[in-house]
Amino acid sequence: MSDDDARGEQSRPSADPAGPSAPLAAGPDLARLWEGWPAGDAGEPSRVLLVVDAHVTVQVWDRMLADLQQALADCFSEVRVLRLLRTDETAPGRVHTDVPLDGTPTTGARTVVLVVTDGLAAGWHLGVVQSLLRDWGRNLPVAVIELLPPPLWYRTGLTVSRLRVRADHAWAANSTWEWRERDVRTALRGDAADDADDPSVMPVLSLTQHGAQALSLLLSGDRQRWVDLPAFPAHRWKNRPDLARPLPWLAEPPDAEQPQSAADRVFEFRAAASPTAFRLATRLAAAR
Secondary structure (H helix, E strand, O other), X not given: XXXXXXHHHHHOOOOOOOOOOOOOOOOOOHHHHOOOOOOOOOOOOEEEEEEEEOOHHHHHHHHXXXXXHHHHHOOOOEEEXXXXXXXXXXXXXXXXXXXXHHHOOOOOOEEEEEEEEOOOOXXXXXXXXXXXXXXXXXXXOEEEEEOOOHHHHHHOOOOOEEEEEEOOOOOOOHHHOEEEEOOOOOOOOOHHHHHHHOOEEEEEEEOOOOHHHHHHHHHOXXXXXXXXXXXXXXXXXXXXXXHHOOOHHHOOOOOOOOOOOHHHHHHHHHHHOOHHHHHHHHHHHHHO
């Protein structure tokens, strides 16, 4: 072998040991993102209930989920993994965990529930899963870890916006949090009525940004400090026909002879446009 051939062999990149069939998204350093967790006094036992969406689209993230579990195990006294089943159902009574969450003992340890999902199943688009999270948030702090990057969140069933949240004591449940909106309100039809059901806000954490640290600050219970983070309101389930509009296969076909209503046009634009484009359109409409 000549010297040039030897140098070529040395400079040639090595093959990926994982192979072409490796699962997606084995990327960010999760240990760094969760560094400093959990909030509160050192040495006090703490644990996380990691509830993983069992929908088929989440399976490509298996490698990332293993890394996440290991990163959490370095920070918490205990990490317990549960599976969230049937998130593609259209009725809340059918969505459940493989082990009942209300039967999981929480005494003697600070506990947080982290729900891992890509938000693509039908139950997320219909608000079915969100109503279940609202029930959990009555007694425990609950947050969602969104596997997709933030620019794609508007394509999921999570209506995420920037909120300011604070808690009056450490490790408080979502139902006790005080919160306010940061951005211009972009409510559509039916949302005003939903406010009467006293929704709980669910923080949304990204695998690549500061969400974990923001939630840690919130769980520290500093009553004087407002925490700025992405979140969505989890409403009580209401079986209304308009909830099925984001899913064309669940809606009645439109009548070609009848023009679309203004509300329908706005709703369809919101489903297709990015959050920035929708906020701009809202402000331009208000300025007319």
